[in-house]
Ligand code: C2E
Ligand code: CA
């Protein structure tokens with residue numbers, strides 16, 4: 001029993017150190033990747049639930065790793081958050097999005113607002129509004145072409161600082177979207193405190209639609225609450241027509257998900273950038 005236990009612990013030790021090792025390597029590689037500009041942005045459409053009209057795009061970062069291929073944010077954003085590199089990464093994403101919007105406008109395309117994900121750490125540094133203001137100015141864009149997505153986790157940081165930044169964003173005409181709604185800590189009280197314009201309901205809820213009445217009851221409650229608070233509701237992760245039909249019946253405002261479109265490289269998304277296009 002004893003030696004078996006030792007073997008057991010050693011196995012976990014090895015796994016634990018391997019994970020720390022990978023994290024360290026990734027951190028070092030991220031520094032280089034930022035210097036060498038190894039990132040690309042993909043864009044996922046968000047549409048009106050009834051008409052399918054394109055309302056906006058969400059910017060999702062990908063890492064073109066020299067040996068690992070296209071790496072998704074789940075494998076490096078948390079590491080960047082842990083090391084402080086998220087500040088540089090966030091500024092880089094903002095810069096790329098603004099450059100892309102400016103290019104689309106130059107080409108005479110109909111640019112829609114692009115939402116950018118911001119980590120709690122970026123709000124902690126008190127710089128989200130300033131970083132945004134700097135980049136839109138540099139690229140000659142109206143700030144209202146950028147939207148900010150944040151999660152409930154920002155409530156764990158300095159509240160006064162968070163409110164100052166949200167106020168500044170609103171003053172610039174930037175709309176604020178609460179991401180992954182329903183997965184966090186204090187969903188109800190947060191809506192009271194944070195002045196958000198759009199509620200993005202996490203795809204875990206969307207996945208429950210059609211599997212029983214519970215999912216619909218939850219969505220219905222969220223929608224009526226959001227309406228009372230004058231917020232729009234987006235369902236994330238809409239994958240099939242049954243989910244879309246139920247969401248339309250429940251009065252959900254907007255949808256996003258593979259049913260409408262996967263996140264796409266800029267070259268593919270440009271075909272959608274015509275006035276009033278429906279997807
Ligand atoms: P998120 O903000 O919740 O973004 C939505 C994620 O769901 C994306 O994954 C998207 O590809 C995926 N998705 C969209 N529609 C569907 C669907 O119908 N079904 C399923 N199963 N998935 C769908 P992705 O691109 O891997 O991004 C993962 C997370 O990484 C994002 O979750 C966001 O939290 C974070 N992230 C992405 N880009 C950035 C960034 O520039 N900055 C920061 N701080 N975080 C980012
Ligand atoms: Ca998001």
Ligand code: CA
Nearest residue numbers: 126127129130
């Ligand atoms: Ca500021």
Ligand code: CA
Nearest residue numbers: 179180200236
């Ligand atoms: Ca989300």
